[in-house]
Amino acid sequence: MTLHQIAFAAVAAVxxxxxxxxxxxxxxxxxxxxxxxxxLGVAGLYVLLNAEFLAAMQVLIYIGAITVLIMFxxxxxxxxxxxxxxxxxxxxxxxxxxxxxxxxxxxxxxTFIRPFASAGEHVAAAxxxxxxxxxxxxxxxxxxxxxxxxxxxxxxxxxxxxGAIVIAKEEKD
Amino acid sequence: xxEILVFLLIKLILVIVIFALWMTxxxxxxxxxxxxxADIQVRLGPNRVGPFGLLQPIADAxxxxxxEDITPALVDKWVYGLAPAMLMxxxxxxxxVIPIGGVVTIxxxxxxxxxxxxxxGPGLFVPELDAGILLVLALSxxxxxxxxxxxxxxxxxxxxxxGMRSSAQMLSYELPLGVALxxxxxxxxxxxxxxxxxxxxxxxxxFIVPQLVAFAIFLMSGTAEIxxxxxxxxxxxxxxxxxxxxxxxxxxxAMFFMAEYVNMVTISAVAATFFLGGYRLxxxxxxxxxxxxxxxxxxxxxxxxxxxxxTLPRVRYDQLMKLGWKVFLPVALGNLLVTGLVIAFSPAxxxxxxxxxxxxxxxxxxxxxxxxxxxxxRRRRPESERRVVEPTRAGVSE
Amino acid sequence: xxxxxxxxxVLFIVAVAFAGGAMxxxxxxxxxxxxxxxxxxxxxxxxxxxxxxxxxxxxxYLVALLFILFDIEIIFLYPWAVIFLEAGAARVFLxxEILVFLGVITVGxxxxxxxxxxDWE
Numbered sequence: 001m002t003l004h005q006i007a008f009a010a011v012a013a014v015x016x017x018x019x020x021x022x023x024x025x026x027x028x029x030x031x032x033x034x035x036x037x038x039x040l041g042v043a044g045l046y047v048l049l050n051a052e053f054l055a056a057m058q059v060l061i062y063i064g065a066i067t068v069l070i071m072f073x074x075x076x077x078x079x080x081x082x083x084x085x086x087x088x089x090x091x092x093x094x095x096x097x098x099x100x101x102x103x104x105x106x107x108x109x110x111t112f113i114r115p116f117a118s119a120g121e122h123v124a125a126a127x128x129x130x131x132x133x134x135x136x137x138x139x140x141x142x143x144x145x146x147x148x149x150x151x152x153x154x155x156x157x158x159x160x161x162x163g164a165i166v167i168a169k170e171e172k173d
Numbered sequence: 174x175x176e177i178l179v180f181l182l183i184k185l186i187l188v189i190v191i192f193a194l195w196m197t198x199x200x201x202x203x204x205x206x207x208x209x210x211a212d213i214q215v216r217l218g219p220n221r222v223g224p225f226g227l228l229q230p231i232a233d234a235x236x237x238x239x240x241e242d243i244t245p246a247l248v249d250k251w252v253y254g255l256a257p258a259m260l261m262x263x264x265x266x267x268x269x270v271i272p273i274g275g276v277v278t279i280x281x282x283x284x285x286x287x288x289x290x291x292x293x294g295p296g297l298f299v300p301e302l303d304a305g306i307l308l309v310l311a312l313s314x315x316x317x318x319x320x321x322x323x324x325x326x327x328x329x330x331x332x333x334x335x336g337m338r339s340s341a342q343m344l345s346y347e348l349p350l351g352v353a354l355x356x357x358x359x360x361x362x363x364x365x366x367x368x369x370x371x372x373x374x375x376x377x378x379x380f381i382v383p384q385l386v387a388f389a390i391f392l393m394s395g396t397a398e399i400x401x402x403x404x405x406x407x408x409x410x411x412x413x414x415x416x417x418x419x420x421x422x423x424x425x426x427a428m429f430f431m432a433e434y435v436n437m438v439t440i441s442a443v444a445a446t447f448f449l450g451g452y453r454l455x456x457x458x459x460x461x462x463x464x465x466x467x468x469x470x471x472x473x474x475x476x477x478x479x480x481x482x483x484t485l486p487r488v489r490y491d492q493l494m495k496l497g498w499k500v501f502l503p504v505a506l507g508n509l510l511v512t513g514l515v516i517a518f519s520p521a522x523x524x525x526x527x528x529x530x531x532x533x534x535x536x537x538x539x540x541x542x543x544x545x546x547x548x549x550x551r552r553r554r555p556e557s558e559r560r561v562v563e564p565t566r567a568g569v570s571e
Numbered sequence: 572x573x574x575x576x577x578x579x580x581v582l583f584i585v586a587v588a589f590a591g592g593a594m595x596x597x598x599x600x601x602x603x604x605x606x607x608x609x610x611x612x613x614x615x616x617x618x619x620x621x622x623x624x625x626x627x628x629x630x631x632y633l634v635a636l637l638f639i640l641f642d643i644e645i646i647f648l649y650p651w652a653v654i655f656l657e658a659g660a661a662r663v664f665l666x667x668e669i670l671v672f673l674g675v676i677t678v679g680x681x682x683x684x685x686x687x688x689x690d691w692e
Contacts, residue, residue: 069635139651143665155675158678167636
């Protein structure tokens with residue numbers, strides 16, 4: 001196994017195992033904690049794909065912001081805290097669901113892996129990257145050809161800001 | 174020996190050296206803080222253990238390790254145990270991209286004095302991490318978990334309140350911190366910390382001049398981000414007992430403070446790198462001396478932090494949140510736009526124009542901020558709620 | 572370049588070893604004399620009143636919600652900052668691009684300000 005494969009196996013194991021814990025843990029805050037580790041694993045996968053900026057975004061947004069919001073939500077709703085809630089996901093159902101998921105994934109993999117496999121060889125054969133990372137390329141693409149989606153992102157953020165106020169702002173009495 | 178092993182060996186030595194540097198700075202800082210604060214308050218400070226009390230932090234650490242580690246009955250034991258580590262480990266990891274010196278050449282190999290820095294050897298070339306400063310920001314955003322989880326798992330209402338407050342504070346100040354750093358990055362054109370240092374050397378000016386506003390915002394938001402005085406709400410004993418670490422004892426209690434001090438050193442290191450030219454002194458290019466300049470600049474910032482703590486009173490929580498969202502964030506964005514404007518429309522002598530504009534902007538912001546803060550303090554509550562207190566009547570109880 | 576991350580892994584191991592080692596050491600060295608009073612929640616020596624986990628103002632939630640949105644906005648600034656200097660003649664275009672981007676966000680910022688979401692009473 002190459003270094004890359006070992007790293008992939010480790011990162012994928014972390015991601016999957018913590019994802020399983022997110023689903024089966026009865027304590028909802030601990031489940032949220034494992035969600036953090038799942039997202040860290042996903043960030044690791046991005047690193048393995050040479051997408052450092054995406055990995056940084058994953059940590060900053062998904063872990064540093066969104067999961068924090070989830071935890072705040074849990075802490076703010078008193079009834080849920082510390083209570084051993086009965087998980088709606090039952091282990092029996094997982095046993096039934098697992099083969100179905102595996103078959104579906106096998107089908108997907110069979111469809112997709114072949115084209116990507118050749119692409120992977122291509123990447124491996126490429127010369128060692130020069131001292132300029134992927135960030136500059138990504139930035140150039142984002143800000144020049146894809147300027148419209150970039151600007152649209154600001155509109156989405158605006159809509160989300162308004163939505164946040166509507167949902168979470170208490171009206172003054 | 175294969176090249177990769179040489180690479181690993183060199184990096185291992187670098188990790189140990191830089192980690193050790195940080196671990197020396199922490200007790201030194203604790204000692205310095207106690208001495209300087211004592212001096213400001215006309216006391217003597219620690220003077221029993223070792224010469225000038227220098228060994229006091231070490232004695233404290235040993236004492237804390239020997240103390241009983243209490244796990245209160247109602248806590249979530251698992252999360253309670255993990256929380257201090259979740260605060261401390263990201264704090265340590267953030268040192269990975271800090272350059273303490275330039276590129277050193279030994280024989281046919283050259284490497285930067287930076288854990289995730291450049292390495293060039295026969296048959297192996299490893300560039301510096303491209304995401305650079307984003308790694309520091311990402312890791313500092315992980316620190317929020319230590320605070321939220323320790324507050325929640327302690328099963329103490331003051332811990333929980335303190336945890337929520339501190340985490341909301343850390344979130345709020347991450348924004349101006351992130352925006353303030355974009356200004357220097359615009360001038361440097363790279364996210365790599367080494368690149369930022371080299372850019373300042375190329376321009377021949379430290380970014381503190383053209384980015385005075387960003388510097389001020391960064392320093393103040395950084396103080397708030399690491400919960401330092403005057404933004405040290407977690408230690409507001411009058412309101413919260415002790416904040417999120419109320420229930421902790423023994424070394425796990427110490428870990429919260431170690432994390433705080435490590436973060437303080439890291440923030441100072443980032444400030445020195447971004448605004449004071451990092452490891453470079455203008456006329457000096459002897460590589461082996463560069464860590465010395467770096468440490469000196471670091472110490473200057475650490476002294477500033479202590480000085481501020483000894484001088485300013487703690488702000489109130491509502492003032493804190495207002496300051497972050499309503500003042501620092503728009504000011505930082507404004508600075509960013511001005512920098513962008515100058516770079517876009519005066520490509521010939523950007524740095525000269527920017528230095529003049531930046532300095533003027535800095536002075537204007539200083540007076541503007543002072544006015545805003547004083548005005549904000551004066552109008553802190555509506556007239557109707559203000560109670561008239563009878564003057565000079567001793568023993569009046571409210 | 573995966574090799575880049577090996578030093579980070581080394582640092583991670585050192586940091587975890589330090590944190591874990593110190594915690595284990597204090598476990599081993601410290602005394603263990605639990606008593607009922609010692610294990611109660613600490614409220615400055617008073618007998619604890621009420622539940623240990625109270626309810627909180629929704630404002631904390633709102634702060635986290637707004638933080639997500641502004642965090643995303645700020646992350647979009649970083650790619651822009653990286654290529655701005657080297658863009659040459661395209662700088663003016665890039666500047667107006669970010670001006671529009673920030674302008675739209677500013678509308679939202681003014682909205683939340685006027686709605687009082689940034690006030691903390």
